[in-house]
Amino acid sequence: MTKHRFKKHTFFILPLVTLVILVSYLILNMSFGPANKILPGVYLMDLNLSNMDRHQALRAVQQLQNRLSQPVTLKYQDMQWTLPLKRIGLKLDARAEVQRAMDIGRYGSPWRKFVERRQAHRGIHLKPQIYIDTNLLEQVVAEATEAIILPPRDAGLVINADDSVEVSPGHAGRLVDVDKLRQDLIHNLLQGNREPIELKLIEVAPGHSTEEVKAMGVDTLLGSYSTHFDPNMVNRTYNISVAAAALDGLTISPHEVVSFNDVVGPRSTEAGYKSAPVIINNELVDDFGGGVCQVSTTLYNAVLLSNLEIVERTNHSIPIQYVPIGRDATVVFDAVDFKFRNNTDYWLYIQSYVSDNTLYIKIFGNSRYKREVVVRSWIEETYNPETVIEKDYSIKAGDRVVKQKGMPGYRVAAERVVMQDGRVIKTEKLPSSIYKARNEIISEGMAEPGAILSNQDLNE
Template sequence: MKRSMKLALTFTLSIILIALIFYFYIDNKLNSGYFYEGVHVDGIELSDYSKEEAVKLLEGKKQKEIESQKMTILSERNNEFEYILPLKDLGYDYNYEKAVDEAHNVGREGSFIDRLKFINNLKKNPVNIELMYYYDPNLIDKHIDEISKMLYEEPKNASLKFDGENFHITDEVIGYEVNKVKLKSMIESNIGQLDDIYVPYEKLEPEITKKLYNKVNGLLAHFSTSFKSSASGRINNIVLSANSFKGKIVLPGEVVSYNETTGPRSSKNGYEDAPVIVNGELTPGIGGGVCQTSTTLYNTLLLADLEILERHPHSIPPAYVPKGTDAAVAGIYYDLVFKNNFDFPIYIDTKIIDKTVHFYIYGDAANRNYEIKIGTELIETIPYKTVEKLNDNLEPGTRNLLQEGRNGYKVATYKYKIVNGKVIEKTKISSDYYKEKDYIYEVGPEKEDPQEVEITD
């Protein structure tokens, strides 16, 4: 009896011990802090590694790979161009912690029995967790900006030159710039392959082409005025301001300001003293004579049928053009502004011949079937008045001129469009009033009549 009980107790204890050993084995197997056998990250076996050790292991292996990984960027437009882009320069790296956490969770979900079965099956069916890479898109942009600067090809406009008789035109040059958006997409999609890639380009069309300049084929208008009686300062100013327009090309739709083109009329810019009109009086000043240049240009613009946006008459009608066809300019106050309202460029040339300033405007004369003429109509002549101001301090009978007078005029100016010698259109382009000015005299008191004296012997 005692022997049987002893055997039973021994058996029971053995069973309990075996159960405890099995339990601790299974518990250690299931709840170990290490990875289960058969679990890989990026093909690397991690069994018997802790999470911290696994991260260091992966970093050590992958950092060497990253150092050697790069892509080559080439250009079909430039065979000598080769841009090496290392992945490390893009902030390229892997999310080691995330992959390690995911690998460590393998076999740690589900019931006790399910986990045990899954873990035992890992030897036959191992699990591999892929490392996920990342990079900094902003660093890609920096490299693309650098590539763009290296490969930028500036477009060049066609050029137009005039030798006084013929026009000479050079071809335009198409430019190219890197398509940054497309190149970035190509780089990002190539990070996993690291193939050679070719830079995508966008064409840059020049603004001005030879085809456009070919429309400048003849003279549209010419006008001239004489300055033979002018002093040296005035002559200098006329020549200087006229040269500001020599060779000027005005594109379709472009607006031109006389004042901006000539620049500030100052001694620093070469202008000299010459009489200018201020408040209806000729007064010494810098830049006198430039109004003759603006007037000559104005008449040429009218004959060329260009659009006038701003024009002002003088207060005194100048002698070098008919009344109503002058154009005054003065500092920032008065300007002559015009627009090229045609679909072709115009070319302006100027010449000074025998103290005469000439303006020429060239354009698509081959396709113009009309001519322009300018006419003026004197609407009214307003006679000056004579005003006398008494000055008792003067000697009786004295008469001194204080202000010279002149007649005033009201003038209408018309533009006539003529086809085959017939006027098909008449347009009023301005109504000008040149204000009259009184003659003013100061006079002394009237002389007293001699008194009659009776003489007697």
């Protein structure tokens, strides 16, 4: 081998030997540790997790969380408040942090494992993920800093006792910047900084400005209707109040179609309804939500008198007593609905409430659409009930008992007359109503004297 070639090989061999020696040195001086323990040199912030097993590390991380949860001080100008971090849901995901620590130097390619073990030998300080409940933080800070904040106020509509309409002005608010405070809290905790945190205030616009509410154009009562009910029917009265409350305060955009069922929702115990009489197959039976149809019927008449468009309406199977015949609107959730359209170019606002055994529904809108409205209904045809005789061996021969009282049926027409300045501008035919007759059922006695059989005897 020539001198030149020897120098050439030396040029490549020496760095390789040096690298092998260096790697050997590092390997000999790095602890690989047991597989079920965290490598030496791994920290979570300043918490030394070296050689801890999973259970030891979990306890240690919980102690770290308790230490981080100590109160901090907030300040604004010359004022200060104490913020109890335990009240804002501060926590660490202890299991995730321990798993992250245990994974160091144990997963990935050989090179990655080597690099991570080398880093652990020098010391790895992990930064935990700190969780803070923003809603709780906002609530606690708002309570503490009440003296320096000003909540925004939405503009709204005010309905006076005389049904006149006013706009309640809104204004912007001044609140603590909770997002920045949350970031500052986490940053200081990770840095071990316990200095007071300076609060930043931000201006917050109202959800609805005065200009927006004025632009809705609601300035007058378009129409209203009321119906009475028996307060002694406690469950039914309760259901009426629940359904009326669902309608109260409803705002309807121009040309929007309103579904009664969508607004009021299912009639169930979960929704707060009780069992009360409802009309099913021409008979009154107890079911959840009995009385809700009085609310839909009252709304139907208020809609008619407000000169709004009827989209969908169905009458009951028998006439009801609290409105003139042909002016009722039955509803069954997911089956029969009452719908109407806001056929104006402005918003509508519904006021719905119960007072002195009376349900009131009022519809407010823009005065450009205020009209005088008269609703009329009349019977066009009457359907007489039939008499059905049923033999009954539990009744003495010659006796008769009315099992079901008959009720006539009707075909009813209705119309809406719209006037302006005392002059009729439109006469509109309304949906007709068909009420089926209910047959009279008479039980005729068939049993001879001394031979009356019970129903149980007949079944046997």
